[in-house]
Amino acid sequence: MKGKVRVYCRSRPISSTEKERGNFNIVESSDEFTVKINTTNRGIKEFNFDQVFTATSKQEEVFDDTSFLLQSAFDGFNVCIFAYGQTGSGKTFTMIGNEEYPGIAPRAFSGIFDIIEENKDKFETKVSCYMMELYCDQIQDLLAGKSEAQAKYLIKKDKKGMVYVQGSVIEDAPDLESLNAAFDKGASSRKVASTKMNSESSRSHLIFSILLEVKNKTTGTVNKGKFSLIDLAGSERAAKTGATKQQLKEANSINKSLSALGDVIHALSTEAQFVPYRNNKLTELMQDSLGGNAKTLMFVNISPVEYNQDETVTSLTYAARVKEIKNTASKNADNKEVAKLKEIIRKLKAGETLEEEDEI
Numbered sequence: 001m002k003g004k005v006r007v008y009c010r011s012r013p014i015s016s017t018e019k020e021r022g023n024f025n026i027v028e029s030s031d032e033f034t035v036k037i038n039t040t041n042r043g044i045k046e047f048n049f050d051q052v053f054t055a056t057s058k059q060e061e062v063f064d065d066t067s068f069l070l071q072s073a074f075d076g077f078n079v080c081i082f083a084y085g086q087t088g089s090g091k092t093f094t095m096i097g098n099e100e101y102p103g104i105a106p107r108a109f110s111g112i113f114d115i116i117e118e119n120k121d122k123f124e125t126k127v128s129c130y131m132m133e134l135y136c137d138q139i140q141d142l143l144a145g146k147s148e149a150q151a152k153y154l155i156k157k158d159k160k161g162m163v164y165v166q167g168s169v170i171e172d173a174p175d176l177e178s179l180n181a182a183f184d185k186g187a188s189s190r191k192v193a194s195t196k197m198n199s200e201s202s203r204s205h206l207i208f209s210i211l212l213e214v215k216n217k218t219t220g221t222v223n224k225g226k227f228s229l230i231d232l233a234g235s236e237r238a239a240k241t242g243a244t245k246q247q248l249k250e251a252n253s254i255n256k257s258l259s260a261l262g263d264v265i266h267a268l269s270t271e272a273q274f275v276p277y278r279n280n281k282l283t284e285l286m287q288d289s290l291g292g293n294a295k296t297l298m299f300v301n302i303s304p305v306e307y308n309q310d311e312t313v314t315s316l317t318y319a320a321r322v323k324e325i326k327n328t329a330s331k332n333a334d335n336k337e338v339a340k341l342k343e344i345i346r347k348l349k350a351g352e353t354l355e356e357e358d359e360i
């Protein structure tokens with residue numbers, strides 16, 4: 001996967017309400033890489049992606065094509081899967097799903113602990129997580145147990161370029177139950193917050209990151225990886241008429257953040273010297289997930305019906321641009337030598353004598 005961001009497209013099925021209303025399907029897929037939109041006003045638009053999932057694709061199939069990224073996070077990469085698309089196009093269904101049809105998140109959580117179990121003789125893994133919401137340019141720490149968005153949170157980077165939010169809660173998740181519980185806790189405080197702010201949760205961006213610290217028991221090498229799942233706010237434009245002041249503020253902030261994301265993507269795809277990560281909190285939060293040391297997978301979710309055609313074509317055009325990004329992913333590893341040197345320094349500082357095995 002080295003070299004570029006992967007982009008998968010997924011069309012949701014036409015809903016029963018849409019069928020009753022006489023809406024019709026305009027999305028076709030001639031093969032697993034192509035999606036065609038039969039617009040009613042601008043002819044046929046064709047797009048190519050790394051994978052195209054259609055209305056009949058199952059949650060399991062979608063996960064199967066993403067699960068290879070789990071191992072990458074264990075190997076010390078920053079992995080990020082994000083969903084882009086208009087409201088109601090299936091982003092949450094893909095990323096989270098529901099009890100009957102679990103999406104990527106719950107399947108990935110189990111997958112992570114399966115990998116830990118399979119490798120427990122050789123590796124010791126520490127799992128922790130954080131969960132953030134970005135609403136109208138304000139960060140809300142969903143694991144902090146407060147229901148108000150905080151402007152005070154500062155986005156920082158550690159020495160290895162890993163993003164963290166100063167003052168935010170990073171919760172340990174030693175087993176699958178605690179990881180699921182952390183996610184559920186965050187999701188429910190998102191609901192409380194969105195009711196308080198009188199907003200729909202789909203008007204905010206959701207970021208859930210799992211931090212993995214994998215220690216090789218024999219060599220002492222430590223790989224630090226990150227597995228982030230991002231459900232972006234709906235990409236549609238605000239209704240030109242009838243929007244309240246708050247709705248316009250939301251739409252404005254979403255447009256700004258998504259266009260900042262587009263600019264970052266453009267800068268990366270043209271290998272520009274300067275990448276404007278700091279233009280928006282969304283791109284600052286996603287900085288370690290795009291370009292550089294990242295393995296990124298974008299889902300562009302689309303609605304299959306004619307009345308959404310303009311949004312669908314806009315989303316697909318945006319996604320086609322993402323495909324151009326080239327990453328040069330490298331591990332966040334402390335290699336064996338560095339680990340040994342650190343141990344030697346620790347011993348020297350503690351006044352201990354060096355042993356023969358301390359030789360590099």
Ligand SMILES: Nc1ncnc2c1ncn2[C@@H]1O[C@H](COP(=O)(O)OP(=O)(O)OP(=O)(O)O)[C@@H](O)[C@H]1O
Binds near residue numbers: 085088094201203301
């Ligand atoms: N592939 C699919 N198969 C079956 N139902 C789907 C699929 N994708 C989406 N749906 C259904 O369509 C509806 C809208 O999907 P969803 O809520 O995931 O959209 P969304 O893009 O996350 O919207 P929002 O931005 O408002 O959160 C939901 O009822 C969901 O269950």
